[in-house]
Amino acid sequence: MGASLGFAAAAAGAGPAQAWAESAHRRRIPRGGIGMHLYTMRDVLAQDFAGTLERLAEIGYATVGVSGRHGHGAADIRRMLDATGLRAVLEHIAYPTLTGSGLPQALEDLHTLGARRPVVPSLPGALHTPDGFREAARQFNRIGLASREAGLGPLLFHNHGTDHVVVDGVHLYDILVTETDPELVGFELDLYWAVKGGADPAAYFRRHPRRFPALHVKDMAADGGFADVGSGTLDFAAMFAHARVGGVRQWLVEHDTPADPFRTARNSYAYLAALRY
Template identity: 75%
Template sequence: MDDSTTRASGGDGHRGRRAFLGTSLGLAAGLASGAPAWAAGGPGRPCRRIPRGGIGMHLYTMRTALAQDFPGTLERLAAMGYATVGVSGRHGHSAAAIRRMLDAARLDAVLEHVAYDVLRGPGLGQALADLHTLGAAWPVVPSLPGALHSPAGFREAAREFNRIGRAARDAGLGRLLFHNHGSDHAVVDGVNLYEILLTETDPDLVGFELDVYWAVKGGADPGSCFVRHRGRFPALHVKDMAPNGDFADVGSGTLDFAAMFDHARGGGVRQWLVEHDNPVDPFATARNSYRYLAALRY
């Protein structure tokens, strides 16, 4: 099933509509709202922008605030302009309760991080059912156990990914996605581990939530990934890198997002999810990062 049309059942009428409008009207809206003249394009001028319906927040960034006030945090994200979220940790709430809070805030969940051992074990069926409850399309493996960090281990994971991805498709969801860290891009015994996953998984069943910070940290080039593996990256973790290599609010660090996103469409990107692993003030990080992405032209 095509990720672009996959949505879990249910909803109150707003789900999916905002993302559709943001995608189809993104450029027109920018121009009509008085965007800078160079946003209209022309020789040597950037003309693309991230659709507003594609700018989301990966909720790991907001974990301390969510633990104190889950619904209030969602409301504040929506007020900033965020349209979507990636769920990562439920803070004692059921999937149904989180869905109610998301609906109240008029936010859409697009994915949920679920431990690899859960997805490959007897918990798979419940995890996929919870995705439907959340209204999300993609189950995401957030990391692989350290014991699998070898060519043989990643080939085993690729086989499991195909099996889980098939189950997700049969359940009416989108592809299984994998979220990378820096060590996933290591070359072991002359083999790039991440490339094993890219080449030994079925593109119809398995995609990737590319964390651009960890990709760069691991020596990969996100823009090159989009070109070499078209359509494999429906979601991104947009995370910036400080000059000292630490995390930074999006737009305040050293990563060249405009150049990186130049090939994002070919890579299949539909969701740009902000993330910061250790924000001093998560709401300031959310606000700063949204403003940057909403204004970015490339």
């Protein structure tokens, strides 16, 4: 099929010139923005941390989100990252650590890693009430201020499906969005869990500009389970069409239960590198 005919078909009946113009104006994810959230690779990292990072760099990944150190210190991980050309952009740190006496060391370790953003990966179950989320919002503002004063970026929060429930007429996740200071707190939106919880990622990007500097790009299989990015049911192109207004800078691949982590890494990178949105 000729190029103009191909574009015309892709544009569902539009003329070749219009289809070409629409395609030409579509965006690609910047290569420096395609990263791997290392929770995906936890089993192989436990066996060979340095070798796993090397293979991710060979695939084409530019950045990582750190989630578990597997017995390595922050300085050791930084050396391994530097050796591969990978860059850590954030680290998941437990809520009790960030709200307690471990905060200063956690922020210092971020500097060592070369990352800029601490991330709360989840909230304790006891806080899953409106009052609990309001307390978390207060803590997030405090941690975000400490992060800024340490020369780092805003605190981020990573969501799960249970964060998108309505309790006593209140949407829990929205408490965090509306009761935190945008200068101090942002969000690492997990697209799978947002959709699983009934939320619309694109709507969040539009309603709350620049609050979502990082994404967990995780796909949903037809049965509701996890899938390699691009092989499932989520319409990433439609979501990413609003990513710029949302402030997205990092698209971090994640799969919670990959059968073959490196195959997942290859498949997911290939999809994101080729995607136009």
